[in-house]
Amino acid sequence: MQRVKAIISYDGTNFSGWQVQPGARTVQKEVEAVLTKIHKGQRTSAIASGRTDSAVHSVGQVMHFDTPFAIPEEKWPKAINKLLPPDVQVKASFYVDSSFHARFDAVEKEYRYRVHNVKEKDIFRRNHVYFYPYPINVEEIKQAASYMVGTHDFSSFCASRTDVVDMVRTIHEVRVEEHGDELHFVFRGSGFLYNMVRIMVGTLLEAGKGLRQADDVPGIIEAKSRPAAGNTVPGHGLYLWDVSYD
Amino acid sequence: MQRVKAIISYDGTNFSGWQVQPGARTVQKEVEAVLTKIHKGQRTSAIASGRTDSAVHSVGQVMHFDTPFAIPEEKWPKAINKLLPPDVQVKASFYVDSSFHARFDAVEKEYRYRVHNVKEKDIFRRNHVYFYPYPINVEEIKQAASYMVGTHDFSSFCASRTDVVDMVRTIHEVRVEEHGDELHFVFRGSGFLYNMVRIMVGTLLEAGKGLRQADDVPGIIEAKSRPAAGNTVPGHGLYLWDVSYD
Numbered sequence: 001m002q003r004v005k006a007i008i009s010y011d012g013t014n015f016s017g018w019q020v021q022p023g024a025r026t027v028q029k030e031v032e033a034v035l036t037k038i039h040k041g042q043r044t045s046a047i048a049s050g051r052t053d054s055a056v057h058s059v060g061q062v063m064h065f066d067t068p069f070a071i072p073e074e075k076w077p078k079a080i081n082k083l084l085p086p087d088v089q090v091k092a093s094f095y096v097d098s099s100f101h102a103r104f105d106a107v108e109k110e111y112r113y114r115v116h117n118v119k120e121k122d123i124f125r126r127n128h129v130y131f132y133p134y135p136i137n138v139e140e141i142k143q144a145a146s147y148m149v150g151t152h153d154f155s156s157f158c159a160s161r162t163d164v165v166d167m168v169r170t171i172h173e174v175r176v177e178e179h180g181d182e183l184h185f186v187f188r189g190s191g192f193l194y195n196m197v198r199i200m201v202g203t204l205l206e207a208g209k210g211l212r213q214a215d216d217v218p219g220i221i222e223a224k225s226r227p228a229a230g231n232t233v234p235g236h237g238l239y240l241w242d243v244s245y246d
Numbered sequence: 247m248q249r250v251k252a253i254i255s256y257d258g259t260n261f262s263g264w265q266v267q268p269g270a271r272t273v274q275k276e277v278e279a280v281l282t283k284i285h286k287g288q289r290t291s292a293i294a295s296g297r298t299d300s301a302v303h304s305v306g307q308v309m310h311f312d313t314p315f316a317i318p319e320e321k322w323p324k325a326i327n328k329l330l331p332p333d334v335q336v337k338a339s340f341y342v343d344s345s346f347h348a349r350f351d352a353v354e355k356e357y358r359y360r361v362h363n364v365k366e367k368d369i370f371r372r373n374h375v376y377f378y379p380y381p382i383n384v385e386e387i388k389q390a391a392s393y394m395v396g397t398h399d400f401s402s403f404c405a406s407r408t409d410v411v412d413m414v415r416t417i418h419e420v421r422v423e424e425h426g427d428e429l430h431f432v433f434r435g436s437g438f439l440y441n442m443v444r445i446m447v448g449t450l451l452e453a454g455k456g457l458r459q460a461d462d463v464p465g466i467i468e469a470k471s472r473p474a475a476g477n478t479v480p481g482h483g484l485y486l487w488d489v490s491y492d
Contacts, residue, residue, distance in 0.1 A: 011369050057370070089369050123257050123335050124303070128370060 130237030136208035203230030376483030382454035449476035
């Protein structure tokens with residue numbers, strides 16, 4: 001058997017997230033069905049770097065699977081994509097050591113969140129950006145974002161329905177980029193709690209709108225309480241952008 | 247009664263085109279259902295400048311409808327959009343003379359066609375551009391396009407299933423614009439035959455790919471025969487961009 005590491009992109013619009021669940025269309029379900037078909041019915045699992053939620057997109061999700069076939073590594077995307085539906089696509093693949101694990105070996109993840117800051121909604125982007133029609137102060141947002149960098153207990157930025165115990169994470173960078181009429185939030189960190197990016201963006205937008213001040217952020221972190229932070233913005237603006245390994 | 251002229255945009259992905267047809271989700275059906283609801287059950291028709299096909303989008307479709315309500319004209323979009331699904335949107339509205347007719351009074355239409363000219367398909371644009379992974383010669387396309395301008399019998403550029411008798415149309419402009427990795431074809435004309443824009447784009451792409459020469463276009467028009475022209479490109483790259491009235 002050989003282990004394959006693959007980069008996988010998907011448009012989350014019509015998926016109930018990554019992870020297999022009964023009665024739902026999920027990315028893992030589609031991918032495993034294809035891999036199992038390629039392996040002539042031999043059940044083949046795909047393990048990702050982590051789940052993504054309903055409507056959340058991926059540009060650089062990483063997964064691994066095992067195969068007895070010795071085809072050249074670069075042939076895998078074409079073989080898999082031929083059988084996948086049009087909203088999911090394997091972009092690259094590599095043979096890796098059999099000890100490689102897409103989830104446990106990830107050392108950094110990058111998420112991006114797209115906010116469309118215009119007065120009138122663009123129906124063509126409705127599934128891919130968060131429409132936010134209010135005036136926003138980008139400098140205030142950048143200032144607020146700077147307080148999120150570092151190693152903190154991020155309990156305030158974690159959805160209450162979680163069974164995670166250790167709430168300490170290290171955020172390496174929070175960057176805010178202006179792309180025409182869109183604002184892109186870039187988050188790089190060692191790991192993220194459930195809904196963490198979406199709560200961070202919700203909090204930053206509230207600072208941008210003047211509902212909070214940038215200087216409130218240290219206190220929000222300190223509170224270690226979900227109600228201290230802002231709203232959770234919708235999943236459809238979120239992209240798992242990249243996963244790094246040593 | 248007052249007549250309302252309205253600009254309507256829709257993402258054609260999940261529509262079987264504009265026109266009402268049994269058992270299908272169409273834009274006209276959604277719009278008329280909303281107008282009828284607003285008019286408390288009084289059946290209200292929406293007449294567009296013309297049909298659009300399945301998967302074809304609109305940025306500037308024009309329609310008209312009649313109403314006994316005397317609300318300010320600019321209030322209509324909000325009232326209608328509140329009840330419309332997220333893939334269709336009224337962008338503007340105006341009271342017009344009761345003789346105004348969205349279809350019969352149109353003097354010019356503009357269509358645009360988006361071609362994504364890259365090697366690897368972008369799944370996020372899969373419903374909004376035509377993925378064309380071949381090298382193309384833009385200058386050859388521009389040259390070929392120039393022959394399409396003017397008043398011609400466009401039988402060669404009309405799908406065979408049509409009951410239209412007069413095949414003469416006047417094309418005012420064919421423009422080819424490069425937008426990053428996309429090529430946009432802009433067509434302005436007095437009117438268009440069934441599938442005309444999509445057959446023109448198919449023919450132009452074949453010239454760009456080297457399968458035809460720009461100088462072949464006058465002969466293709468002269469042939470007045472559908473097989474003389476190129477393939478019909480898919481509907482999902484096409485946008486009804488603007489409709490003009492005197």
